[in-house]
Amino acid sequence: MSRSAPGVRSAVRQGVSVGLATGAYGISFGALSVAAGLDVWQTCVLSLLMFTGGSQFAFIGVIGAGGAGAAATATAALLGVRNSLYGLQMASLLRPRGRWKPAAAHLTIDESTAVALAQPADDLPARRAGFWATGLAVFGFWNLATLGGALLGDVLGDPARWGLDGAAAAAFLALLWPRLARRQAQAIGVVAALVAAITIPLVPAGIPVLAAAAVTAVVAWFQYREPPHVRADEQEAPA
């Protein structure tokens, strides 16, 4: 294993620039959250404590649409499930001990995982530096930007006049877009969109998204085909 100082420096640089870019859309989160009916402090607590953008946008989206707190919470939690899969990968990479575990877990998000994994596989120090630098940079900029956006949203008034509802729709599309590379994901996207469209007039706000998630989970479970080199009996062996 090479211990490269240049590798670490480059990983840290990447992390900080990703943090800056993420901070920029923290402003839109803050403004949208206030438009959805949360106050400035609730908005800031979401960014400080939940600290996972997709779930935060989902939570305020459901609340803003008039959905129940429980539906908003369930949607946010389901969207956060991918973070535990990132955590699995990062745990073996970082091997955090004791009190570092909660810190590492809190910073485990799309961006920190992506920058860590983008470093050369044989440069463990660079991968670790990428994770921590990105996590800390995003945390700092995201929270500052959230506060700024929330204060801004407070003075903007009617969110529709400024197109903030259009911004929310665009934000979800931008979060979805990079995940649609595979055909299976595209099929899932169509199914989920249809389920949401059909159920919106039938059930309370917030529930259509959860219904789509439930249908998606069932479809994805049966859609999965194990790679040909893995024998079925190995795959099904109890963990």
Add this chain to the structure above:
Amino acid sequence: MSLWLWVLVAALACLAIKLAGYLVPTEVLDNPRVSHTAAMVTCGLLAALVVSQTFASGSALVVDARLVAIAVAALALLLRAPFIVVVVLGAVSAALVRALGWG
């Protein structure tokens, strides 16, 4: 104040889910079928959120300025625009359409 309660419950739930990746035995989450399903549920949730944020107005499906916003956003994404540009274009196009008196 029940919104405060849900803010805290949701935030702590998301935190606990992150921590689970570091604490749960690897075999449970490392199953390829489980990780495929989790990745697809993320896609499904986001697709459903796109639909509800674009077309839902309470319990009705409506076509308004948000449709223009999502179309402009899709075009921007096709042209590989960064996230923040997509979001800003979504806001600007919806606001413009409304300023012109529709939606």
